Amino acid sequence: MDQLAVGICGLGTVGAGVFNLLEKNAEEIARKTGARIRIAQVGCRRDNPHCDLTNIAVSRDIYALVNNPEIDVIIELIGGTDDALTLVKQAIANKKHVVTANKALIALHGAELFQLADEAGVSLKYEAAIAGGIPVVKAIREGLAGNKVEFLAGIINGTTNFILTEMETAGDRSFADVLKEAQDLGYAEADPTFDIEGVDAAHKLTLLASMAFGMALNFGAVYLEGISKITVQDIKYAEEIGFKIKHLGIARQTAKGVELRVHPTLIEKSAMLAQVNGVMNAVMVISDAAGETMYYGAGAGAGPTASSVVADVVDILRAAGDAQIENAGFVLGAIQDLPVTNISAIESAYYLRLNALDKPGVMAQISTILSQHNISIETLIQKDLHKGEVPIIIVTDCVLEQAINAAIEELEALHEVVGKLMRIRVATF
Numbered sequence: 001m002d003q004l005a006v007g008i009c010g011l012g013t014v015g016a017g018v019f020n021l022l023e024k025n026a027e028e029i030a031r032k033t034g035a036r037i038r039i040a041q042v043g044c045r046r047d048n049p050h051c052d053l054t055n056i057a058v059s060r061d062i063y064a065l066v067n068n069p070e071i072d073v074i075i076e077l078i079g080g081t082d083d084a085l086t087l088v089k090q091a092i093a094n095k096k097h098v099v100t101a102n103k104a105l106i107a108l109h110g111a112e113l114f115q116l117a118d119e120a121g122v123s124l125k126y127e128a129a130i131a132g133g134i135p136v137v138k139a140i141r142e143g144l145a146g147n148k149v150e151f152l153a154g155i156i157n158g159t160t161n162f163i164l165t166e167m168e169t170a171g172d173r174s175f176a177d178v179l180k181e182a183q184d185l186g187y188a189e190a191d192p193t194f195d196i197e198g199v200d201a202a203h204k205l206t207l208l209a210s211m212a213f214g215m216a217l218n219f220g221a222v223y224l225e226g227i228s229k230i231t232v233q234d235i236k237y238a239e240e241i242g243f244k245i246k247h248l249g250i251a252r253q254t255a256k257g258v259e260l261r262v263h264p265t266l267i268e269k270s271a272m273l274a275q276v277n278g279v280m281n282a283v284m285v286i287s288d289a290a291g292e293t294m295y296y297g298a299g300a301g302a303g304p305t306a307s308s309v310v311a312d313v314v315d316i317l318r319a320a321g322d323a324q325i326e327n328a329g330f331v332l333g334a335i336q337d338l339p340v341t342n343i344s345a346i347e348s349a350y351y352l353r354l355n356a357l358d359k360p361g362v363m364a365q366i367s368t369i370l371s372q373h374n375i376s377i378e379t380l381i382q383k384d385l386h387k388g389e390v391p392i393i394i395v396t397d398c399v400l401e402q403a404i405n406a407a408i409e410e411l412e413a414l415h416e417v418v419g420k421l422m423r424i425r426v427a428t429f
């Protein structure tokens with residue numbers, strides 16, 4: 001094959017990035033593949049001023065592209081799960097390969113789409129859906145193919161990492177102000193609550209876990225918590241006791257089942273994941289032969305995401321005529337319905353912050369409640385009295401989630417404890 005014709009559906013931040021990268025690096029790609037990737041058509045609601053569309057066939061109807069017999073690969077960058085699903089199904093039915101950056105689409109409809117792609121003998125590739133420019137799908141599917149993956153943890157949402165970093169370094173900036181900057185930079189989802197409340201990270205964790213463990217895509221079973229309750233105060237207290245707060249996606253295979261969880265986590269300052277700042281992402285994978293490996297790079301933005309989209313197109317070009325690469329990373333028949341462990345049965349250490357009245361015996365009551373639930377205290381710090389209340393910071397040893405929940409309920413019921421406790425899990429890897 002000396003040429004591959006692509007149709008780009010969607011010309012927003014990522015679409016424009018892909019368009020411009022294919023134009024800019026056409027020679028470089030030809031040097032690597034011996035072939036040309038030609039943009040046969042672009043489908044978009046409106047032109048993007050960052051793209052020179054002179055001499056490019058443009059349609060306002062994205063479905064024109066999937067019905068264009070010239071096109072070999074549909075690049076789906078419209079986002080969402082309604083039109084995108086119909087479009088991708090139609091493309092597969094028309095025997096076109098599909099490359100997408102749409103994590104929600106694959107997390108929610110991947111099983112059906114992989115089946116359809118398998119039957120049609122086409123590729124359905126989604127490197128750009130996870131961690132922007134980091135080739136983590138390739139690393140797991142190809143680089144670690146000889147391993148059994150045991151565990152992975154990652155900072156997989158650039159927007160939340162950007163916000164947490166700004167809260168840490170410029171503590172006086174409001175949450176809304178930092179979020180607005182992330183939106184202006186093109187990092188945030190169309191609905192930014194997907195970033196802030198952990199939905200986007202849960203989509204990506206669903207894909208990573210299925211790729212790593214060969215388990216069915218199970219977005220509904222992911223436990224998720226966002227960053228909207230994290231305060232600058234928590235970040236400062238965590239810092240004082242040697243930790244950073246990061247929003248992590250964690251997947252672990254244990255004898256009980258698979259843990260799938262997305263939540264803020266205290267990580268020791270010296271850990272590599274704690275050094276990942278701003279919009280950068282990182283995924284750490286532990287597998288039986290390679291041991292610990294880590295993948296780092298920009299998790300969002302036009303250039304990095306386009307890099308992964310174009311890499312998928314290049315893969316399709318290189319594989320043309322060869323045996324089909326397994327889209328899902330595992331043979332479809334070998335994908336298992338692995339049980340997902342309920343969050344209440346998961347063990348973790350915890351950071352607790354509570355405000356107590358300045359009265360004698362409060363500490364004793366708190367310690368008693370924790371010990372009644374077999375919860376050992378690793379660190380306990382009483383901060384300075386502020387407006388009649390004393391902030392108390394506790395870090396526990398590893399304990400079952402259900403035990404900490406029961407203890408929190410009793411602590412909050414104490415007359416001397418004001419308001420709700422802040423609870424953040426502490427990384428134990």
Ligand code: HSE
Pocket residue numbers: 129131132156157158159160187188189195200299300301
């Ligand atoms: N909103 C996503 C993020 C974009 O911030 O990571 C990349 O998937």
